[in-house]
Amino acid sequence: MSTLRLAAGQFLRNRAAAAGLICLLLLCIVVTLAPVIAPYNPIQINLGAKLQPPSATHWFGTDYFGRDVFSRTLYGGQLSLSVGLAVVLFAFTLGVPIGLVSGFVGGRLDNLVMRLTDAFLTFPPLLLAVAIVGLLGPDMRNVVLALGLVQAPVLARMVRGSTLSAREEVYVRAARALGASPLRIMFSEILRNIMSPIVVQLTIVFSAAVVAEASLSFLGLGAPPPQPSWGRDLSDARNYLSDAPWMFLSPSAAIMLCVLSINFVGDGLRDALDPRSWRVRAKPVPPAAPVAVLSEDLA
Amino acid sequence: MSLLRVRDLQVSFASDRGLVRAVQGISFDLEQGEILGVVGESGSGKSVASLAIMRMLPQPPARIVASELSLAGEDLLGMSEARARELRGAQMAMVFQDPMRSLNPVLTIGRQLVEVLQRHLGLNRRQALSRAVELLEMVGIPQASRRLSAYPHQFSGGMRQRVMIAIALSCRPKLLIADEATTALDVTIQAQIVELVKRLAHELDIAVIWISHDLGVVAGMCDRVNVIYAGRIVETAKVDDLFHRPSHGYTLGLLGSTPRVDETEQDRLTPIEGLPPDLIDPPTLCPFLPRCKVAVAECRQSMPPTRAFGPLHQASCFAELA
Numbered sequence: 233m234s235t236l237r238l239a240a241g242q243f244l245r246n247r248a249a250a251a252g253l254i255c256l257l258l259l260c261i262v263v264t265l266a267p268v269i270a271p272y273n274p275i276q277i278n279l280g281a282k283l284q285p286p287s288a289t290h291w292f293g294t295d296y297f298g299r300d301v302f303s304r305t306l307y308g309g310q311l312s313l314s315v316g317l318a319v320v321l322f323a324f325t326l327g328v329p330i331g332l333v334s335g336f337v338g339g340r341l342d343n344l345v346m347r348l349t350d351a352f353l354t355f356p357p358l359l360l361a362v363a364i365v366g367l368l369g370p371d372m373r374n375v376v377l378a379l380g381l382v383q384a385p386v387l388a389r390m391v392r393g394s395t396l397s398a399r400e401e402v403y404v405r406a407a408r409a410l411g412a413s414p415l416r417i418m419f420s421e422i423l424r425n426i427m428s429p430i431v432v433q434l435t436i437v438f439s440a441a442v443v444a445e446a447s448l449s450f451l452g453l454g455a456p457p458p459q460p461s462w463g464r465d466l467s468d469a470r471n472y473l474s475d476a477p478w479m480f481l482s483p484s485a486a487i488m489l490c491v492l493s494i495n496f497v498g499d500g501l502r503d504a505l506d507p508r509s510w511r512v513r514a515k516p517v518p519p520a521a522p523v524a525v526l527s528e529d530l531a
Numbered sequence: 532m533s534l535l536r537v538r539d540l541q542v543s544f545a546s547d548r549g550l551v552r553a554v555q556g557i558s559f560d561l562e563q564g565e566i567l568g569v570v571g572e573s574g575s576g577k578s579v580a581s582l583a584i585m586r587m588l589p590q591p592p593a594r595i596v597a598s599e600l601s602l603a604g605e606d607l608l609g610m611s612e613a614r615a616r617e618l619r620g621a622q623m624a625m626v627f628q629d630p631m632r633s634l635n636p637v638l639t640i641g642r643q644l645v646e647v648l649q650r651h652l653g654l655n656r657r658q659a660l661s662r663a664v665e666l667l668e669m670v671g672i673p674q675a676s677r678r679l680s681a682y683p684h685q686f687s688g689g690m691r692q693r694v695m696i697a698i699a700l701s702c703r704p705k706l707l708i709a710d711e712a713t714t715a716l717d718v719t720i721q722a723q724i725v726e727l728v729k730r731l732a733h734e735l736d737i738a739v740i741w742i743s744h745d746l747g748v749v750a751g752m753c754d755r756v757n758v759i760y761a762g763r764i765v766e767t768a769k770v771d772d773l774f775h776r777p778s779h780g781y782t783l784g785l786l787g788s789t790p791r792v793d794e795t796e797q798d799r800l801t802p803i804e805g806l807p808p809d810l811i812d813p814p815t816l817c818p819f820l821p822r823c824k825v826a827v828a829e830c831r832q833s834m835p836p837t838r839a840f841g842p843l844h845q846a847s848c849f850a851e852l853a
Contacts, residue, residue: 380651408587409627410647410698411620420646424637507634507682 239504249500253495259490263309271478272300274307275458283476293478295468305482308460313440315376319441320434322380323387324446328430330384330424331391338420346392349385355441358447359380363454375454379444383437390433392428401425428502435498439491446487462487533560534582534705534738538599542576542583545592549811553579555762563705567769568728568753570744570785573852574807576762577742581708584740585625586615603705621651624699628711630692634683640667640694641679644701649756651702666697670727689720693727700731707732708740713748746789750774755843758782761808762820768847778838778846780823817847825850 244250262269271291286293292301334345345525352360364378398404399422407421446463448454455461462483469479501511542554554576561567569577574669582588583595600607602623607615619625627633635643644663648654655661660679667675670693681776683691692712699707709728713721729752732739743749749756749770758766758781766779777783784803805822808814817835820826829835829849837847 388552402627403635405587406625406627407632407635409619410584411616411650412615412616412646420638421635425635436774468592505832506637508684510682 234454238507238510242510243500243504246500248496249504252496252500255489256497257494259309259493260313263306263313266303266310268304270300270303270306272303274299274304274460282507283472285476286478292482293460293476295465295476295479296472301465301479301482304460304465305462305486307460308465308483309490311372311455311459311485312445312462312487315372315379315445316438316441316490318376319379319383320438322376323383323437324430324434325329326380327384327387328391331388331393332418332423334388335392335395336414336422338396342392345388349389352385353379353389358444361444361448362451362453364449369388370444370453370456372455375445378448379441383440384446387433387437391426394429395422398422398425427505431501431505432498435494438494442487442490532604533795534563534565534603535561536599536601537580537584538597540580540583540597541595542579542588543594545594546811550594551810552813553762553810554583555813557757557759557762557764559757559764559767561706561738561740561841563738564732565755566732566739566741566753568749568756569740569742570746570749570756571759571761572744572807575759577759578710580759580773581625581710581740581742583620585623585708586610586612587619587625617651620647620704621698622704623706623708624702624704624709625708626692626695626699626712628714630695630715631687632693633695636658636683639680639682640686642697644694647698647701662701666701667694669700670694671723672697676738688716689723690835692716692720696731700735700737703735703844704737706738706740708742710742712741713747714743719846721748728752746774746785756810758832761813762810763818763831763847765819765848768840768846772841772844776840776844776852778840778844778852779819779848780817780825780850780852781819782846783825783852784819784822817849823850825852833836 243253263320276299278294280298281290281294282296282298284290284294284298290300290302292305294300295304330345334342355363359383361375361378364381368374368377404417404421407417412421442462445454445461446466449464450460450467455464457464463501465483466480466487469476469483537560538558539556540554540558541552541556544551544553550573557576557580559707560566562765569581571577572635574596579588582799583593584600584602584607588595595608597608602618607618610618634640641660641663644666645656648659648662649656652659660666663679664675667678672678672690672693686694691822694842707728712728713724716724717834725748728739728741731737741753743751753770755767755769757781760781766773766777766782768778770775774786777786784801787801788803790800808818808821814820815834817823817826820830823830826850835847835849837845
């Protein structure tokens with residue numbers, strides 16, 4: 233599709249977005265290749281080398297058990313990134329259709345769905361996730377489920393709001409006047425036009441998921457202890473903040489880099505998905521052929 | 532057999548204050564290829580009636596009743612929603628007031644044209660694309676094949692309205708409803724669009740309902756005019772008859788409040804004083820009575836009957852104006 237190519241070109245012309253994308257891709261590659269790159273086994277305890285500052289042997293130092301922080305960050309990324317991605321997918325597939333249908337159909341269905349999301353939104357998000365994980369057992373799949381269930385209502389509400397305003401647009405009425413079916417109108421007319429805020433919201437969901445996974449791990453509900461995760465390592469590092477500040481450095485830098493590049497990518501996507509914001513170098517449309525009758529009128 | 536037959540069409544909406552009677556029994560016929568003007572002020576029911584014909588009013592809140600509403604012999608009121616969708620775009624199409632917002636901003640012009648062609652005519656992509664180019668050329672868009680990949684925001688208002696007309700006419704509908712299609716455009720562009728629709732209606736033999744509150748435009752393009760006031764057709768006539776022998780107090784008022792180029796002595800325009808009646812509790816007398824300058828004694832006793840003033844010329848008025 234040429235539209236896709238145009239959008240991609242527009243995305244890459246945005247420097248921050250391109251940098252974010254490259255950074256994100258690098259992160260993904262590095263994290264996937266952790267078994268090859270990591271100099272040490274991330275869960276190998278070596279009490280003889282505990283709490284060592286960064287050096288040639290341990291680039292980012294070692295933690296209280298003598299485990300290599302750099303290796304742990306590489307492996308931890310596998311968990312954190314996949315949790316973030318899974319939560320985004322989960323929240324998207326659940327929240328977007330619910331919000332879209334609720335806003336489009338309106339009436340009683342809308343009322344019912346919105347009261348349900350309200351019920352979800354009354355709980356503090358982390359508390360709700362803790363309750364769900366506590367109920368289902370600490371398991372990575374349940375963590376994704378819990379974080380997804382926490383984020384989906386937020387997304388659904390936002391999509392519903394955007395749908396309500398898009399539904400009243402003249403082009404939606406025009407599409408109906410041309411015989412478009414409700415499904416077609418929902419996806420081709422409305423969803424296409426509200427993708428920008430959705431994408432932005434999804435980048436926020438991703439960042440929130442990475443951080444929330446860290447919090448759950450801190451509470452002992454995320455990754456089980458020896459397994460590395462950015463969030464868990466970060467919370468471990470807090471206990472040694474004054475003695476071994478390097479423990480803190482590498483997971484937090486990884487989280488920051490990841491969230492920042494995701495946000496840049498999100499901004500870039502938002503602009504690339506909206507043709508109106510394109511800086512197009514198209515030639516102006518020449519005026520239409522003059523109509524003969526006009527000159528008659530003037531004569 | 533007329534193309535469009537409307538008999539005693541009534542549309543009402545449920546509201547907190549009661550039933551709003553937006554259209555109170557209008558009847559008219561439209562022949563194939565005929566251009567019918569519909570004039571009246573805001574809120575008179577012009578748009579509601581046309582949306583009812585297009586089957587585009589959600590029920591509820593709207594309530595639509597008619598003793599007949601048919602397009603080419605097919606009952607529009609009783610048909611299924613699926614059948615109505617098939618007809619919309621294929622047999623009847625509509626162009627709206629605001630061309631700046633009538634096209635989907637995130638899809639290319641070509642995509643929007645092709646989508647309709649594929650949906651109703653079952654063309655494949657290649658056929659649809661070449662037909663799309665023809666359609667854009669037909670409405671006077673230069674370099675049509677290159678413009679297919681353009682987005683709506685790259686077009687001016689007049690160009691967008693041409694695209695809307697191309698899309699509306701893409702499947703050769705029998706009926707085109709233009710709801711204030713030139714109101715948002717400046718005068719020269721307006722004249723171009725009017726000429727375009729007039730030409731295409733004749734070339735393609737399409738019946739047009741041209742809704743407007745611009746009497747000048749109506750005079751220039753329509754064969755016949757319905758004057759609507761407070762949800763009723765108060766006068767219907769051929770264009771010449773309407774302008775030369777207006778037979779309803781409201782039509783007279785409309786003409787008096789419209790500037791005319793062909794009048795040498797420049798009188799001041801006379802506005803119609805007052806407001807249209809409440810549609811929740813419509814008056815039992817002539818709805819225009821409180822604002823009428825030519826009311827006679829009978830007006831205060833009963834609702835004026837519809838009287839014939841000539842061939843195809845009817846008005847609901849007691850006053851003798853001709």
